Amino acid sequence: MSEVKTGADHIKSLRDGRTVYLDGKLVEDVTTHKAFRNSVASSGALYDFQARPENIELMTFQPNGSNRRVNRAWQMPRNYDEMVKRRKAMQAWAGVSCGFMGRSPDHLASALIGQRMGIQVFKKHSEARAKAFEDYVDYATANDLFLTYVIINPQAERAKDWGDQAEDLVARIVDEDSTGITIRGAKMLGTSSIMANEVFVANLQPLKPGEEDLAFSCALPMNAKGLRVLSRKSYEDHAVSIYDNPISSRFDENDALMYFDDVKVPWDRVFVYRDTDTCRAQFHDTPGHSYQNYQAQIRLSVKIAFLAGLARRITEAIGTTKIPAVAEQLGMLASQVGMVNAMLSGMEASGSQYGEYWIPNKHFMYSAQVITQDLYPKVIQMLRELAGGALIMLPSSVLDFGNPEMVKIIEKTQRSASMDPEHKVKFMKAAWDAIGSEFGSRHTQYEMFYAGARFVTCGHSFRTFDWNNATGLVEGLLAGYDLQSELKKAQG
Numbered sequence: 481m482s483e484v485k486t487g488a489d490h491i492k493s494l495r496d497g498r499t500v501y502l503d504g505k506l507v508e509d510v511t512t513h514k515a516f517r518n519s520v521a522s523s524g525a526l527y528d529f530q531a532r533p534e535n536i537e538l539m540t541f542q543p544n545g546s547n548r549r550v551n552r553a554w555q556m557p558r559n560y561d562e563m564v565k566r567r568k569a570m571q572a573w574a575g576v577s578c579g580f581m582g583r584s585p586d587h588l589a590s591a592l593i594g595q596r597m598g599i600q601v602f603k604k605h606s607e608a609r610a611k612a613f614e615d616y617v618d619y620a621t622a623n624d625l626f627l628t629y630v631i632i633n634p635q636a637e638r639a640k641d642w643g644d645q646a647e648d649l650v651a652r653i654v655d656e657d658s659t660g661i662t663i664r665g666a667k668m669l670g671t672s673s674i675m676a677n678e679v680f681v682a683n684l685q686p687l688k689p690g691e692e693d694l695a696f697s698c699a700l701p702m703n704a705k706g707l708r709v710l711s712r713k714s715y716e717d718h719a720v721s722i723y724d725n726p727i728s729s730r731f732d733e734n735d736a737l738m739y740f741d742d743v744k745v746p747w748d749r750v751f752v753y754r755d756t757d758t759c760r761a762q763f764h765d766t767p768g769h770s771y772q773n774y775q776a777q778i779r780l781s782v783k784i785a786f787l788a789g790l791a792r793r794i795t796e797a798i799g800t801t802k803i804p805a806v807a808e809q810l811g812m813l814a815s816q817v818g819m820v821n822a823m824l825s826g827m828e829a830s831g832s833q834y835g836e837y838w839i840p841n842k843h844f845m846y847s848a849q850v851i852t853q854d855l856y857p858k859v860i861q862m863l864r865e866l867a868g869g870a871l872i873m874l875p876s877s878v879l880d881f882g883n884p885e886m887v888k889i890i891e892k893t894q895r896s897a898s899m900d901p902e903h904k905v906k907f908m909k910a911a912w913d914a915i916g917s918e919f920g921s922r923h924t925q926y927e928m929f930y931a932g933a934r935f936v937t938c939g940h941s942f943r944t945f946d947w948n949n950a951t952g953l954v955e956g957l958l959a960g961y962d963l964q965s966e967l968k969k970a971q972g
Contacts, residue, residue, distance in 0.1 A: 487524030496703040515714035523675040550624040553586035579783025583672040588627035591772035598766025613751040628676035630667035631684040652693040660746040670736035687756040697752040706743040715919040723878040728919030799897030823848040843944040856927035
């Protein structure tokens with residue numbers, strides 16, 4: 481393996497015999513299958529990007545005791561400046577996919593280093609489990625691993641507690657011995673699992689006493705015996721061509737149900753063991769949840785700028801940019817891009833020291849999460865309104881350009897104020913892929929719910945807000961006068 485992990489290194493590592501199913505069939509090799517190969521290549525492109533000589537300093541750092549450089553996502557910032565340097569690297573990485581790879585390698589790296597910063601939480605639970613977690617994060621860092629995670633239970637009968645669901649639905653411990661535990665059942669959503677090296681398994685949803693069989697966290701290689709990945713429909717597989725679907729054909733990171741069919745987990749890969757509260761604490765009592773969602777906002781800052789660029793080009797293509805009402809909409813969109821970036825800067829600058837590490841302002845991060853999960857669908861709607869029928873009146877596919885008679889008609893009808901007919905079609909195809917295709921719809925759903933339903937994100941905001949300061953302002957106002965003195969004044 482080279483000094484810095486490359487795309488070739490990563491793609492080679494995925495030929496590991498993992499068990500992935502699609503359309504009722506076993507996928508022999510995710511790196512060559514027509515439903516996954518372009519997306520896998522895009523994951524490799526991330527590592528090629530970091531390995532370019534001009535990007536190595538921006539994108540990588542050298543961990544203590546290592547002779548290799550790894551992505552800065554694994555860096556645990558000790559101060560504000562290091563946090564900003566790390567964020568710039570992650571924004572550059574997001575730019576490779578225009579922000580459409582939401583579960584790129586820096587997401588899980590961020591979650592794990594945040595939890596690693598709070599290792600005392602694990603030590604309180606168990607010194608042995610804490611040592612296993614420390615060693616694993618060191619291993620993942622040194623090898624610059626691409627991890628996915630499954631931390632949500634499959635939706636089922638919501639009126640029932642997780643421990644009361646149908647047998648073998650929710651992943652649980654079904655056996656253990658001196659070598660490790662055995663788990664059986666399902667977890668979701670496994671985004672990017674087809675292109676990841678390993679999977680982190682945990683419980684973000686609350687558990688209660690009595691559900692100790694469900695209360696564990698661990699990590700497994702994607703080719704672990706008994707681990708079965710059930711892929712959703714592949715948008716890449718249904719893309720007509722890169723020309724017709726330039727985003728979905730290359731950046732469909734995929735989602736999947738993971739089923740653990742009596743999977744054995746060795747003790748050195750078990751981080752939480754039969755402890756319902758530590759399952760919560762490993763996310764919320766450490767900086768783990770803050771760091772993983774901070775990464776999501778970093779990635780969104782690139783994606784929202786891309787959508788603003790689409791909006792501007794749409795209005796230029798149809799000649800409406802200078803219409804006052806259109807310019808107003810573009811200005812509003814530009815302000816929203818600025819707001820996302822300002823919130824990022826705010827959570828960094830208003831961060832705090834956590835032991836030897838610098839962590840983002842938790843309430844500012846949760847505030848951004850609440851605002852942006854409402855913002856994204858509004859931006860998509862704005863782009864639809866700006867485009868009108870331009871996104872619909874398009875040639876059926878790239879093959880239309882192979883028919884001379886059709887080309888003549890396309891050249892006459894695909895008129896634009898700023899683009900030749902061929903470029904207009906190319907651009908509008910990209911815009912539709914981003915905001916109107918099935919892939920685009922998945923992204924709208926993803927941005928609205930990846931962090932949980934609105935009551936979940938608003939709950940985080942509620943819990944982390946400084947209510948004492950806010951209500952103190954109210955009480956300070958009320959303390960400045962009293963009834964009797966004001967009554968005397970009023971009576972003369």
